Amino acid sequence: MTKFNFSKRVPADGTDAVGVILKAAADPKIISFAGGLPAPELFPVKAMKEAVDQVFAERGQEVMQYGAAKGVTALRELVLQRVKEKENVTGQLDNVLMTTGSEQALDLVGKAFVNPGDTVLVEQPTYLCALDVFKSYGANFVGVEMDEAGMKMDALEEALKAHPEAKLVYTVPNFQNPTGRTMALKRREKLAELAAKYDVYVLEDNPYGEIRFKGQHVPAVKSFDKTGHVFYMGTFSKTLAPGFRLGWVVADEAVVNKLTVLKQSADLHTDNLAQYAVVEFLKHNDLDAHVKQISDLYGQRKALMTEGLEKYFPQGVKYTDPEGGMFLWVEVPGVEDTVELFKQCLEHNVAFVPGDPFYAGEPQPGAFRLNYSNAQEDQIKAGMKQLGEALQDEGEN
Amino acid sequence: MTKFNFSKRVPADGTDAVGVILKAAADPKIISFAGGLPAPELFPVKAMKEAVDQVFAERGQEVMQYGAAKGVTALRELVLQRVKEKENVTGQLDNVLMTTGSEQALDLVGKAFVNPGDTVLVEQPTYLCALDVFKSYGANFVGVEMDEAGMKMDALEEALKAHPEAKLVYTVPNFQNPTGRTMALKRREKLAELAAKYDVYVLEDNPYGEIRFKGQHVPAVKSFDKTGHVFYMGTFSKTLAPGFRLGWVVADEAVVNKLTVLKQSADLHTDNLAQYAVVEFLKHNDLDAHVKQISDLYGQRKALMTEGLEKYFPQGVKYTDPEGGMFLWVEVPGVEDTVELFKQCLEHNVAFVPGDPFYAGEPQPGAFRLNYSNAQEDQIKAGMKQLGEALQDEGEN
Ligand SMILES: Cc1ncc(COP(=O)(O)O)c(C=O)c1O
Ligand SMILES: Cc1ncc(COP(=O)(O)O)c(C=O)c1O
Numbered sequence: 001m002t003k004f005n006f007s008k009r010v011p012a013d014g015t016d017a018v019g020v021i022l023k024a025a026a027d028p029k030i031i032s033f034a035g036g037l038p039a040p041e042l043f044p045v046k047a048m049k050e051a052v053d054q055v056f057a058e059r060g061q062e063v064m065q066y067g068a069a070k071g072v073t074a075l076r077e078l079v080l081q082r083v084k085e086k087e088n089v090t091g092q093l094d095n096v097l098m099t100t101g102s103e104q105a106l107d108l109v110g111k112a113f114v115n116p117g118d119t120v121l122v123e124q125p126t127y128l129c130a131l132d133v134f135k136s137y138g139a140n141f142v143g144v145e146m147d148e149a150g151m152k153m154d155a156l157e158e159a160l161k162a163h164p165e166a167k168l169v170y171t172v173p174n175f176q177n178p179t180g181r182t183m184a185l186k187r188r189e190k191l192a193e194l195a196a197k198y199d200v201y202v203l204e205d206n207p208y209g210e211i212r213f214k215g216q217h218v219p220a221v222k223s224f225d226k227t228g229h230v231f232y233m234g235t236f237s238k239t240l241a242p243g244f245r246l247g248w249v250v251a252d253e254a255v256v257n258k259l260t261v262l263k264q265s266a267d268l269h270t271d272n273l274a275q276y277a278v279v280e281f282l283k284h285n286d287l288d289a290h291v292k293q294i295s296d297l298y299g300q301r302k303a304l305m306t307e308g309l310e311k312y313f314p315q316g317v318k319y320t321d322p323e324g325g326m327f328l329w330v331e332v333p334g335v336e337d338t339v340e341l342f343k344q345c346l347e348h349n350v351a352f353v354p355g356d357p358f359y360a361g362e363p364q365p366g367a368f369r370l371n372y373s374n375a376q377e378d379q380i381k382a383g384m385k386q387l388g389e390a391l392q393d394e395g396e397n
Numbered sequence: 398m399t400k401f402n403f404s405k406r407v408p409a410d411g412t413d414a415v416g417v418i419l420k421a422a423a424d425p426k427i428i429s430f431a432g433g434l435p436a437p438e439l440f441p442v443k444a445m446k447e448a449v450d451q452v453f454a455e456r457g458q459e460v461m462q463y464g465a466a467k468g469v470t471a472l473r474e475l476v477l478q479r480v481k482e483k484e485n486v487t488g489q490l491d492n493v494l495m496t497t498g499s500e501q502a503l504d505l506v507g508k509a510f511v512n513p514g515d516t517v518l519v520e521q522p523t524y525l526c527a528l529d530v531f532k533s534y535g536a537n538f539v540g541v542e543m544d545e546a547g548m549k550m551d552a553l554e555e556a557l558k559a560h561p562e563a564k565l566v567y568t569v570p571n572f573q574n575p576t577g578r579t580m581a582l583k584r585r586e587k588l589a590e591l592a593a594k595y596d597v598y599v600l601e602d603n604p605y606g607e608i609r610f611k612g613q614h615v616p617a618v619k620s621f622d623k624t625g626h627v628f629y630m631g632t633f634s635k636t637l638a639p640g641f642r643l644g645w646v647v648a649d650e651a652v653v654n655k656l657t658v659l660k661q662s663a664d665l666h667t668d669n670l671a672q673y674a675v676v677e678f679l680k681h682n683d684l685d686a687h688v689k690q691i692s693d694l695y696g697q698r699k700a701l702m703t704e705g706l707e708k709y710f711p712q713g714v715k716y717t718d719p720e721g722g723m724f725l726w727v728e729v730p731g732v733e734d735t736v737e738l739f740k741q742c743l744e745h746n747v748a749f750v751p752g753d754p755f756y757a758g759e760p761q762p763g764a765f766r767l768n769y770s771n772a773q774e775d776q777i778k779a780g781m782k783q784l785g786e787a788l789q790d791e792g793e794n
Contacts, residue, residue, distance in 0.1 A: 002625040045457035060442035064638035100664040133662040228399040241461035243669035265530040267497040272640035
């Protein structure tokens, strides 16, 4: 067998811990809170089909041809309109790039800014695929402490002082993956200020902001940006359909232009049919009403999950109580090996994602992520009971 | 204005020569042979619409949900079947990864193998976006001479001896972009042999192989690979529809697995609707018959173009006479500055892509690429006359 001489960017064998976990959790007798999928029963299949029909009727040839690297103009305009309305983020057409899912925005920003050895500041814990992407470009991570109001700005400023070479701060300010936490308004203002002061870029990743089932909306960090240091990214994956792979970046024109050059190398342009279908969908449907439906359902599921936590979990277990999004975060005291705990829970036919891979630095033992968006109500009830039993057993060992 | 501190991977300002050229060529009074688009009038819009209808009827929710990083299994099976039938490339399911256009395959292979400073051997000239991608990962290029039968194997072996550190050989063996040349059978065998002997990988990029309007099919380099050193990539962009962004890589399972990890970081997975639509299309339509239609039309257009070349071009001009694909390559003797020549031709309302950006090393002055797939017959006739006149003028200066 040939032994392949991969580049330094390629992770070593056996490092895909989450892949292994998701595979284990896919066993049909297991109730899994491990995944991160939206509820498919709410996908607007019929309306999207009508949108696709319309696109084929009006521009069949055009959608099958090569398209523009920056994306379909009509969609970029609608995205601008929406981020203005929802997030108070303003921009012109040249400030928007459509990407193949917002995952690609992470990839392009990582590629455009992170030289091998560059420091990237991340929330502790943070979205694990972002860690993977930045790592693939050679990032050194510095974790920044969080609390219930998100990344702590005093901790960030200390980190910026200790790492004057820092290039990028990555944040998921709303209903963060994995913790469900939301960054407070004052901290957002402060973050934009610190970015300018320390000349560091902020990548604001906001897939979940619109999925709010409680509390008041908080505008984007980008809305406080006066210097172009903040790059804002969003996606239709959680509000409409992840399978279409449609995300975007809003940033300074100079940044968008360079990201576009890299986008061309990466995949030339984003799927035309998907882009035009969303344009048509947005013309004829009320996305806000649809998002409200999603938020309501997720709110109910979150409530069931926290009820289960209260009822079945041992004393002393801490958990976050998100006002939106798809995840909550549990911390079980006294656990030494979260992967061991995961295995025990599998024996009770219930699964989650252990917290370890979400940490750039030292993981916090006993922490794990639960997803509530993609489980039916009866599964949540039964699953939380099983999980509680598994944790009680653990406590008795 | 903020001055952004981009990574070393980002090309400097003002280096997008081809962008500038394509913009100039987009003026409606100009007859452009500069682009690289398939003929949209042959896109099977109706059949594709029916396929999409079928997909929504059978699996609307599924296509809107997140999908697998490796791609839709049914499509990967159909791709395997087709590369076996057309190219004598054999493999199992674990040897195929679907990509977001074959452009993404270039990106993933570049990322997975090219460390900064690594040597990549390329045909001289070669596909310019491949140069861009590999450059973005820090490649050093070594150009390998070509003739009418493709990359010269004696030149390649010399280059391999001179560069024992070489990592990758990139080739477009069929109807190459930009020259239209095809690599001879014996050279393909030799290339697979040299790859194993010098432990260097071959990336075989075959978007055009099926679009043959003359001569005998030549099987893929990959079909001679006994050691896993050859990675084969293909696309539906030229046989079906580029707008859907569907390509693939066929390689050793160990390679496919690592590319899949990077694919996950790059965009999680490829558009589901597009993948399932092509599965349905292939079930109910004869792709071979469709490809024959494309090839016939392109053959007619190529013939018109070479007629024009014979009739209007000055003595001494050389050109390739491809048996398939979308491009031919012209060499005008005595020209010093091809971009100057391009500007003169623009004044005669006709455009091409100057050869310079297709060269990793020293460009050959007076060479340029002509595209015939995306011009109507009367445009080709008129455009070749105008181009001939522009070149005659040039000769008289
Ligand atoms: C925080 C965060 N960012 C980005 C993404 C990527 O999503 P997509 O590429 O579907 O837009 C996800 C997906 O789960 C996420 O949780
Ligand atoms: C040689 C070559 N490789 C790869 C590509 C990328 O095509 P796609 O991403 O549409 O499959 C092209 C497109 O023109 C090409 O000419």
